[in-house]
Amino acid sequence: MLHAERLTKSVTSGERTLTILHDLSLSVAAGESVAILGKSGAGKSTLLGLLAGLDTPTDGELSLFGHPLSRLDEDGRASLRAGRVGFVFQNFQLLPTLSALENVLLPLELSPRAGETDTAAQWLDRVGLGERQNHLPKQLSGGEQQRVAIARAFVSDPELVFADEPTGNLDPDTGGQIIDLLFSLNQEAGTTLILVTHDHALASRCDRCLRLIDGHLAAFDPRSLVSDEAPS
């Protein structure tokens, strides 16, 4: 499904070169759910961007769905994602000018399944917003917006879903509901899930937990209280 080997990512700002990720390797099997934990600034989002092919590594090899990404250009990587990868973001990233239904429809429009409005409506139903199809994002609460985003992530029956701190902008109660929703949908669809968070409770529901420290990934048991950071 996804295979990364000796990934390195460094960025130069001014004269200083900052290495965010260093010789990082990771393999994710189909149907697996993986949590990536780490302090703020550890490089979690950077890693996610690389794994999803949004960005290119400075060094190392990465293959997605069996395609080596280094051989593809930006457009090639984009078309690899189309219809096969779903995203959930910390700040929801709904298009403000589109209704809830149209937002969910968006990934379908970019895949061969354009125009399947019924499918989109069903997914809105499944996240409990069947009545709010025509509402604009700003007419929805944060939790509701994130539900729309989740429906959007799953609507194209993706093989892989990336989630970057999906509860980061929500209060704990709402966050809990969102997590429940995310995992139940994931289980039903049998999707591979890669989830970035610093919430231990959230991480503990994944099959596997990894921790990002000093640019490396290390296996980690979220139930162990040996932690340098308090659960949020």
Place this chain on the structure above:
Amino acid sequence: MSNLNARLAMRSLKRDLRAADVRALFVALMLAVAASTMIAFFLDRLDRGLERQASQMLGGDLVLEQRDPFSEDLRTQLEDAGFTLSDQVDLVSMISRGDRFQPASLKAVDDVYPHYGASQVDIGEGTEPIASGPAPGEAWADPRLAQLVDIGIGDRVQVGQTELTISGIIEREADQSGGFGSFNPRLMLNTADLDATGLVQEGSRVEFEILAAGPPQALDNVQALLDELRREGVEVSDVRVDQPQLGNALQRAESYLGLAGLAAVLLAGVAVAMSTRRYVERHLDTAALLRCFGASQRQLVIIFSLQLLGLALIASLIGAALGLAGQALLLWLLANFLPMTLPPPGIMPLGLGVLTALSVLVGFAGPTLLRIRRVSALKVLRRELDPLPPSAWLVVSVASLVFGGLLWLYSGSLPLALALLVGGAALLGVLWGVSALLLSGVLRGVQSLSGKGPWSQALRLGGRQLGRRRQAGLGQLMAFSVTFFAMAMIVLVRGDLLNTWQDQLPADTPNYFAINIQPSEREAFENTIDPHAEAQSALYPMVRGRVIAINDQDPREAVRPDARGDNSLRRELNLTWQAEVPEGNEIVAGEWFANNDESADTQQGWMSEVAATPKAAPVPISMEDGLAERLGLTLGDQMTFAVGSDEITTEITSLRNLNWDTFRPNFFIIFPPDVLESFGHSYITAFYLPEEEQSLVNQLVRDFPGVSLLNVEAILGQVRDVLAQVTRAIELVLVLVLLAGVSVLYAALTASRPVRAHESGLLRVFGAGQTMISRVQGAEFALLGLASGLLGAALAELATAVLYLYLLDLPPRLHLELWFLLPLGGALLIGIIGHSLSRSLRQQASAASLGLLGEA
């Protein structure tokens, strides 16, 4: 695939219509289309109307004229090419009634006459339009002839060997064909009666004409035939070549209209560029997200281009509707002054409007829009990752290229378009520098305001805000100042310029012209006006003659191509003879006729030769230098005139400069004495009749019915009317230009929205109330308007000074009211518009201030 892109594009466009930048874009495009279609619709109708009028005046689309009857063969050829033919015969002959004899210019027309239009004829029930000629056995006389031989409807006149019944008084003929005898009064008859008159005989001076009417391709079909006919000596008039030129005022108005319309398009383009920038910035997130979901760069471009295209299409349609309404208004404003009823609007300008909108979109929004494809999908994770804006050079070059193309399209001439583009760019550069200086000056002046009151505080703060957006501010300043300048010029030209010019004429400048004084009346006429009139000019004899050859060539081929349509070659010229250089004329090249005693012999020499063999030594003539320049002629060039039934070959031996505003009879061409005397001639004079002597006019009309009196003041009044109407039409276009300027203001406001919200938020955090924020914003725009008004006044003052110096030969004078009204009016107008456009921003300010507090 593109289907879904279109759906996606339209779906978000529908929602986007509420965004300020999309609205600004929409309004700007709509204005560009409204301005361009309004003018295009109008000019298109005018041109087609003029073409039709030209055909009507000519009597057909093609007119052939020769001294012998035309062959049947030629007729068939023309009919096969697609023409309808009408025969006409013109000749000069004596007509009589009782013991009254009068030479008249006869025009015999057939049943097809006239091809176009109708004559104004009184057949007993007042003047009415009649689209035919007189029936066989009947004739129509013009009012002059009716008076000279004392005939009325129902009377019979002798024409050659037959008698015809006058069945109508013809006030105006449908066409102007067969006008060679225009010096003699007209009698129109039917060709069926021609044989009975016995006037058409071998050797008599008769002109046969074929008036042909047909579609443009019929004209194309016969071009080769026409060339052949020309070589055979047939006089050929082709409507496309002989189209009369527009009146000067109308022609200028046309080009002003075109320029003003393009100015509106340019301003709208600037507004489009500004709002596209904001539009793209606002949609970078969307683009990144689409990228994340797998959209390719191409798809992004398609989606957003389709969105703007959809916008442009709707804007074009509404703009075109506005343009259509605008041209109707324009037409109405110019109605009295347009010589005809115009054909209905065509479809072509609509296409032009849509093309303009699309060009403006591509040229002014294209490079900025393309930036959207370079957005990185990573932006969904890292917000600050924005693609670099396109280089200013790229944006400006693409826009100039497209605008240059539009100039080309509208002007129809590449060199002109290039000149306008380069000249315009240079002017804009200079204007940019001057504006920058002026803006700094105004801003410095405002900062030094020491008042503690809320208004001086608002002015200081507003000035600072304006200073922070210097570049955008400069652009707007230029746009508004040029618009104000144009408006001021219109008002000045209409009022001040004409008045000043008229005021400087000497008090006794002639106010009447008398023309058509017969040699027999000459003395009586002079004796009648002498005791009453002041400043009477000499009486100049006047003979009509037509240029038939220049340097032994067809006049049209002998002159520069651009002079082929010159009126002097198409119409009969008024020729005079003088022994001395007339008052107000100045020889600028060559020598005046040798008329002193020593040369009497030589003069006598060519005189006798002329008398003997007309083709011998050319007669010296003096030509007005302006005409010589227009035709590209100079000393030594030869001109042959047809005068009466003779041909006189002349040579230009002197060029004269003359002052046209003396209101004295002026002549393009002056002959020496003793050449033209034998031809039919009349006299012309000008004189000044004081107010208290006006009753003399009635006496003159009564005693000299053949003499026409022209009142100069009435003519000037007409000029004033024409000017007023033309300038009103231009004003209408300027209002569109001003609106386009406002759309720039709106777009700039939209583009600076986030910064402005931030600024107002800061002011609020530091304790400014809603009133204060509102005042500061008002002050910012008022300052912009003030500076624009100042610059506009300076430009107008400069331009009028140039006009005074070079056009009127007067020392320039200062227009203090300009310096007062324009800056004040500008400050008010722009202040109010800007203030109301930024209202929604002020509402955002409170939210922004909360944001600022959150950050702190």
